[in-house]
Each structure stands twice: as structure tokens, then as C-alpha cells.
Amino acid sequence: MVVEIKNLVKRYGDFLAVDNIDLSIDDGEIFGLLGPNGAGKTTAINCIIGMQKQDKGKILLFGKEFDGNDSSIKRDIGIVPQDLALYLDLTCYENVTFFAKLYGLKGELLKSRVQEALEFTGLWDRRKDLARKLSGGMKRRLNIACAIVHQPKLIIMDEPTVGIDPQSRNHILQAVKELNKKGSSIIYTSHYMEEAEELCSRIAIMDNGKVIAQGTKEELKAFVTVEVKTEFELSAINYTLISCIKQVYGVRECAYQDNLLVVVSEKDSKNLSKIIDCIVATDVDIVSMNIEKPTLETVFLTLTGRTLRD
Amino acid sequence: MKVLNIAYYTILRNFRDYKTLTMMLLLPIMLILILGSALGGIFTPNSVSATTVCYLNQDKKFMSQDFEEFLGTDEIKELIEIKRVDSKEEAIQLIMNKEAASLIVLPSSFSEEIQNGRKASIEVYNSKYSSFRTSIVQSIINGFVKGTNAQLVVRQMGSSSPEYLRFDNLQEISVTAEGNTPRAIDYYAVTMLIMTIMYGTAYGNFALKEEKQLNTSIRLASAPIRYTEVILGKLLGSIVTVLLQAILIIIFTKIFFNVNWGGNIPFVIFVCFSLTLLSVGLGMMVSNLGKNPQATGALLNFGVNIMTFIAGGYFPASQMGPLMEKIGFISPNYLAQQAIFNTIYEGSSVQTMNFMLGIWIILIISFIIAGFTERRSAN
Ligand SMILES: Nc1ncnc2c1ncn2[C@@H]1O[C@H](COP(=O)(O)OP(=O)(O)OP(=O)(O)O)[C@@H](O)[C@H]1O
Ligand SMILES: [Mg+2]
Numbered sequence: 249m250v251v252e253i254k255n256l257v258k259r260y261g262d263f264l265a266v267d268n269i270d271l272s273i274d275d276g277e278i279f280g281l282l283g284p285n286g287a288g289k290t291t292a293i294n295c296i297i298g299m300q301k302q303d304k305g306k307i308l309l310f311g312k313e314f315d316g317n318d319s320s321i322k323r324d325i326g327i328v329p330q331d332l333a334l335y336l337d338l339t340c341y342e343n344v345t346f347f348a349k350l351y352g353l354k355g356e357l358l359k360s361r362v363q364e365a366l367e368f369t370g371l372w373d374r375r376k377d378l379a380r381k382l383s384g385g386m387k388r389r390l391n392i393a394c395a396i397v398h399q400p401k402l403i404i405m406d407e408p409t410v411g412i413d414p415q416s417r418n419h420i421l422q423a424v425k426e427l428n429k430k431g432s433s434i435i436y437t438s439h440y441m442e443e444a445e446e447l448c449s450r451i452a453i454m455d456n457g458k459v460i461a462q463g464t465k466e467e468l469k470a471f472v473t474v475e476v477k478t479e480f481e482l483s484a485i486n487y488t489l490i491s492c493i494k495q496v497y498g499v500r501e502c503a504y505q506d507n508l509l510v511v512v513s514e515k516d517s518k519n520l521s522k523i524i525d526c527i528v529a530t531d532v533d534i535v536s537m538n539i540e541k542p543t544l545e546t547v548f549l550t551l552t553g554r555t556l557r558d
Numbered sequence: 559m560k561v562l563n564i565a566y567y568t569i570l571r572n573f574r575d576y577k578t579l580t581m582m583l584l585l586p587i588m589l590i591l592i593l594g595s596a597l598g599g600i601f602t603p604n605s606v607s608a609t610t611v612c613y614l615n616q617d618k619k620f621m622s623q624d625f626e627e628f629l630g631t632d633e634i635k636e637l638i639e640i641k642r643v644d645s646k647e648e649a650i651q652l653i654m655n656k657e658a659a660s661l662i663v664l665p666s667s668f669s670e671e672i673q674n675g676r677k678a679s680i681e682v683y684n685s686k687y688s689s690f691r692t693s694i695v696q697s698i699i700n701g702f703v704k705g706t707n708a709q710l711v712v713r714q715m716g717s718s719s720p721e722y723l724r725f726d727n728l729q730e731i732s733v734t735a736e737g738n739t740p741r742a743i744d745y746y747a748v749t750m751l752i753m754t755i756m757y758g759t760a761y762g763n764f765a766l767k768e769e770k771q772l773n774t775s776i777r778l779a780s781a782p783i784r785y786t787e788v789i790l791g792k793l794l795g796s797i798v799t800v801l802l803q804a805i806l807i808i809i810f811t812k813i814f815f816n817v818n819w820g821g822n823i824p825f826v827i828f829v830c831f832s833l834t835l836l837s838v839g840l841g842m843m844v845s846n847l848g849k850n851p852q853a854t855g856a857l858l859n860f861g862v863n864i865m866t867f868i869a870g871g872y873f874p875a876s877q878m879g880p881l882m883e884k885i886g887f888i889s890p891n892y893l894a895q896q897a898i899f900n901t902i903y904e905g906s907s908v909q910t911m912n913f914m915l916g917i918w919i920i921l922i923i924s925f926i927i928a929g930f931t932e933r934r935s936a937n
Contacts, residue, residue: 297780319782327780333773337574338567349563350781394777 250275250402250433256305258291265291267457278434280448287454289437290330293406297327323351326400330407332391336380340371340390343379344397351398365397385416403427404435441544453548460551469542477540480509483533492526560783564791572799582757582803586750590811594743611638612649612661619669747817749871751807752894755833758800759858762841765792767851796838804830820902832917833894839924846931865889893917
């Protein structure tokens with residue numbers, strides 16, 4: 249277990265920002281922390297890295313209790329803060345070098361690690377440019393380079409893709425996967441469900457300071473799914489067909505309009521082949537077919553009654 | 559090592575901050591030039607009261623003739639006007655009326671002491687709130703006394719004596735004294751240098767708050783480095799930045815304005831260093847006491863202006879009436895200015911030490927308060 253959090257509570261005055269959460273992150277996984285604005289994700293992360301002192305709860309990193317001071321633990325953590333944390337009047341190279349030195353890197357190793365981090369984030373060619381002169385996406389990448397130069401075992405990324413174009417975003421997502429392949433465990437915070445779907449093995453969903461669900465993508469979806477909706481576009485629709493489908497096991501509803509047929513079934517009823525049999529038997533052609541699967545977005549909607557981004 | 563790393567990059571970034579750099583280097587140099595030429599009239603020795611020196615000879619023996627000869631030389635006449643008096647009371651009255659700046663007394667034992675190979679002393683009384691002009695008087699007297707002793711000793715003991723070195727000293731002093739009529743630009747070079755160093759409070763103010771604004775405080779907090787190391791690094795970086803700026807101003811004004819920085823530049827730099835500690839410490843203290851660094855920055859900026867003004871930085875305090883001369887004492891600028899003037903014009907070293915003591919007391923208090931309030935503002 250890379251990270252284990254028990255009963256974490258953090259207040260700002262009277263306001264409860266993190267409300268008694270438990271999290272555990274396994275070695276080698278990409279763990280998604282999802283939630284809308286103000287859910288408490290950044291606050292939780294700040295407590296994990298020792299930036300803020302929690303009011304209650306235990307934080308174990310690499311199996312050891314962490315109070316925000318232990319250097320041997322800090323050495324193995326890299327943080328990509330939500331807000332850019334760069335010196336705009338230093339060059340890319342100087343930024344990465346500065347932070348690398350805080351981790352005790354020096355000499356040839358320092359140089360090679362800095363080069364590696366800049367190459368990895370695609371900024372080696374821009375190394376002599378002041379951070380101020382970079383585009384938004386490049387600044388985001390430099391923000392990552394500064395966090396990974398010391399090759400931490402645990403990388404915490406707080407919305408690393410916020411506000412950038414799809415190309416830079418893809419670049420970052422690929423980088424996250426690669427870092428994970430190289431052996432780092434990753435905590436990945438995002439508003440974007442698609443990103444979490446693509447990257448994360450396990451996910452926790454936060455809302456109002458609480459973790460409202462936690463598990464693998466499949467577990468989360470299964471947890472919220474009660475029915476499956478299938479849509480067919482057919483060459484024709486007739487009454488025989490409708491009554492045939494209505495008799496199939498698990499079908500709850502069958503509606504149509506023009507040539508569009510919508511069938512709602514209970515989850516896990518595995519009745520798709522039976523439905524198709526009916527269609528074939530009535531001599532109707534299938535033009536197209538679409539099974540609507542639940543997404544993490546649906547999961548969140550079901551759990552909170554709200555969409556993740558407003 | 560990590561402290562030096564933080565200090566180095568802090569300095570690098572400070573010297574890339576062209577806006578602040580303009581204020582710290584270009585502005586004072588412009589002001590030195592402008593004030594130095596525009597207000598030059600105040601400094602030409604035409605106001606008799608400021609340059610008149612009373613002279614009381616209680617000795618009247620052969621050595622006093624040497625001294626009077628010395629006072630009669632053209633170089634000395636250019637600097638001070640001698641007014642003979644018959645009693646101390648008379649002189650004190652003149653000084654109180656601001657008709658004279660100092661009193662020189664040759665004690666009755668003067669010739670005798672020298673004859674016996676002992677160190678003779680000449681007493682110098684300065685008006686209490688002495689302007690830097692009175693330190694010139696002291697410089698002249700010191701030069702004479704050292705020179706006389708040396709000459710005597712050399713005569714008695716031969717040139718291999720260590721005292722011979724003093725002989726060089728004499729010449730050095732008279733050389734300084736020659737070009738020593740302070741011009742306006744010499745005055746403003748010092749006061750504007752001091753003002754610039756005091757603007758260094760801005761670096762102390764922003765040193766740590768800036769990390770918060772840039773968010774880099776998150777990286778610093780999560781890195782394997784102690785918070786005290788961060789503070790030390792930022793402090794060191796700010797101090798070196800301000801001191802380098804001060805040295806640049808000294809070098810620039812020396813080369814291009816031919817400003818007189820005196821014969822003891824290391825000590826002048828030591829005064830700058832002490833005041834730099836004071837200003838950075840003061841900046842950090844005020845920063846910790848307030849919340850918003852922009853607000854504390856504006857407050858400090860305003861404060862430095864006031865301090866510069868009451869210390870006579872823009873306009874000599876001695877020209878602004880006795881009240882201003884008195885309140886000048888509460889300004890750190892004043893302490894540092896006087897310490898430097900005393901050094902350049904070789905005034906009383908006891909006074910210089912008192913000014914330095916004042917600076918160090920204020921700076922130590924600033925650091926103690928800054929230290930106590932740091933933990934509170936860190937969260
Ligand atoms: N320093 C602070 N003082 C007071 N309240 C704070 C502070 N920082 C955060 N909060 C509040 O705590 C709550 C959680 O904030 P947090 O930044 O952890 O949310 P988040 O999940 O990271 O949101 P986002 O997706 O917008 O980054 C918010 O309501 C926020 O207003
Ligand atoms: Mg956040």
C-alpha cells in the first residue's frame with residue numbers, strides 16, 4: 249500500500265472541507281480522485297503531502313505514518329499542483345534544476361535527470377526559454393517536469409490538464425501512463441470523467457468533503473446501473489415485433505417512433521440475442537444498433553443528482 | 559547546500575526583475591545626479607555658521623605655533639574658518655547660537671606632552687547634533703595629531719620603527735582632506751545609497767509571501783527540506799541582492815560622479831551590510847505582522863520615504879531647523895548616514911560606534927519579532 253488514509257478531517261474555521269475520508273492506493277496503480285469544484289480534493293492532497301495539517305486522521309505513506317516532516321518519505325513524493333507552481337523569471341532548465349537540487353541531486357546525475365525530465369515533457373528544445381514565455385500547455389508540462397525530475401515513487405497530480413488544448417492534453421495523458429509503466433504510483437485528480445476512464449484503475453468520487461463511492465470503474469458502474477437501454481434503427485416496425493420483444497425475459501419497456509426502437513431491460517438480463525431473434529423472425533433489417541453503457545458521468549449523476557461539471 | 563541553492567536562485571531572479579531593479583539602481587543614481595546638481599548651492603561653504611570653528615589656545619608654547627601654522631595652510635582655510643576665543647564659555651555661546659560648529663582646544667599641557675614623547679591630545683567639542691561638517695574638523699585635527707606624533711617618533715627612533723607607518727597615514731589623511739570639501743553630490747550619494755538599502759525592505763517583505771503567490775510554496779513544503787532552511791535561503795538571497803546593489807551604486811558613483819567615499823571603503827560596506835540586515839529583517843517583520851504583501855509593501859515604501867526625509871536624505875536636516883535635527887535620530891537612515899559620513903570624513907569613531915550600535919539593536923529586534931511571528935504567518 250503506497251497511501252493509506254484513515255478518518256481524515258480538515259476544517260477551515262467552521263467549514264468542513266474534508267469530512268472523515270478513507271482512501272487506499274496500491275503500489276503501481278493510477279488512482280483517480282474525482283469530484284466537482286470545492287469537493288475537497290486539493291485539500292485532501294495538501295494534507296497528504298504535509299502542506300496542511302489535518303485536524304484528525306492518520307496518513308500512512310509507504311507504510312509509515314507521515315506527519316509532514318519525514319525527509320525519507322518526502323524524497324519519494326512528487327507533486328504537480330493544481331495551480332502552476334513555477335518561477336516565471338527562470339528558464340525551463342533553471343526551474344527543473346532548482347527543484348531537483350532540493351531533492352539533493354547534484355553533478356552529472358542532476359544534469360541527466362533534468363534533461364530526462366525536460367525531454368519526457370517535450371520541453372528540451374525550449375529549455376533556455378523563460379517559463380513566462382511558454383504557452384499554457386507548455387507551462388502545464390513544465391509543472392509536471394518539476395515534479396518528476398527526482399523520479400518519485402508516488403506522483404500526485406492535481407488537475408494537470410486543466411485549461412489546455414486537446415493535443416497537449418493527450419501528451420500529458422500519455423506521459424501519465426508512461427510514468428506509471430516506469431513504476432510510479434499515481435494519484436490523479438480531475439473533473440474530466442473521460443480522463444479517469446482512460447487512465448485509472450481505481451477511482452474515488454468526492455463530493456462535499458466526503459468520499460461517496462470508491463472502487464474499480466466496473467464496480468462503480470455496476471453499483472449504479474439498474475437498467476440497460478438499447479436502441480435499434482430498423483427498416484420497418486410492426487406490431488408482431490413489438491409483442492415478441494415485450495415477451496423476452498428482462499425487458500421492461502419497449503417504445504418506438506418511426507423506425508427507431510428503444511428497448512429498456514433490467515441489468516444483467518443478457519437478453520440481447522433474444523431480442524435480435526425477434527427482429528430476424530419478423531423479417532426486418534437492422535440499419536444500426538446502439539447499446540447505451542453507463543459512464544462515470546452517469547455514476548456521479550446517480551449518486552449526487554448533479555452533473556460533475558456545471 | 560540547499561540553503562545556498564535557494565539563495566542563489568533568489569538572487570538570480572531578483573536581478574532579472576527589471577522593474578524592481580530600476581527602482582533599486584537607476585532611480586537612486588538619477589536622484590544623486592539631480593539632487594546633487596540642483597541643490598548644490600546649500601553645500602558650498604558660504605553659510606559662515608556651519609564652517610566657523612572656534613579655537614582656544616591654552617598652551618601658547620612652541621608646539622601650538624606648529625598647530626597654528628597648520629591651521630593657517632590654504633587647504634585648511636578652504637575647509638574651515640578659525641575664530642579665536644578666550645574661553646570655553648564664549649565658544650559654547652557661539653555654538654549655541656549656531657555661529658560656529660565646533661570648538662578646538664589646545665590644552666595647556668600640549669607642548670609638554672609632545673616634548674616628553676607622549677601622545678598629545680587636542681580636544682574637540684562639536685555641537686550636539688553635529689552635521690557631517692563637524693566631522694571634517696575632527697578629521698583635520700586627527701590628521702595633525704597623528705602626523706605630529708609620528709614625526710616626533712620618527713625623529714627619535716629612526717625609520718625602522720613600526721610607528722613609521724603612521725607617517726604614511728598622515729599623508730593619506732591630508733590627501734583626503736584636500737579633496738574633502740563635501741559637494742552636494744557627495745552628500746546625496748550617501749543618503750540615496752542609504753535610502754536604496756532601506757528600500758531593501760521590499761525584498762524582505764516579499765521573500766516568503768512571493769513563494770505563496772507563485773504557489774511554489776507547495777513544492778517547497780513537499781520537498782525534503784526544513785522550513786527554516788527555506789527562510790534562511792530566502793533571507794540570504796535578499797541580503798546579498800541588496801548588498802550587491804549598494805556596492806554597484808558605490809562603484810558607479812565613484813567612477814562616474816567621482817563621489818568621495820573616503821579612505822575606508824570596507825567599513826562603508828560594513829555599514830551598508832548592517833543596514834541591509836536591518837532593512838531585510840524589518841521588511842520580513844512587517845510582512846509577518848500584516849496579511850496582504852501588497853499592503854505591507856506600500857506601508858514599508860511609505861515608511862522608507864518618511865525615514866529618508868527626516869534623516870535629511872532629500873534635504874540636509876541641519877538646514878531644516880533644530881527640530882528636524884533632533885527627530886532625525888529616530889531614523890535608521892540617520893544612523894547609517896552619520897556612520898558613513900563619520901567614516902568618510904574621519905569623525906569621531908566613538909560616535910560611529912554608537913550609530914552602529916543603534917543599527918544593530920534595531921536589526922536584532924526586527925529579527926526577533928520576525929522570528930516569533932513567522933510560524934504564525936506560515937500557516
Ligand atoms: N485556505 C482556505 N480557507 C478557507 N476555505 C478553503 C481554503 N481552501 C479551500 N477552501 C474551501 O474548501 C473547499 C474544498 O476546496 P478544495 O480546493 O479542496 O476543492 P477541490 O475539490 O480541489 O476543488 P476544485 O476542483 O475546484 O479544485 C472549498 O469549498 C473551498 O472554498
Ligand atoms: Mg482543487
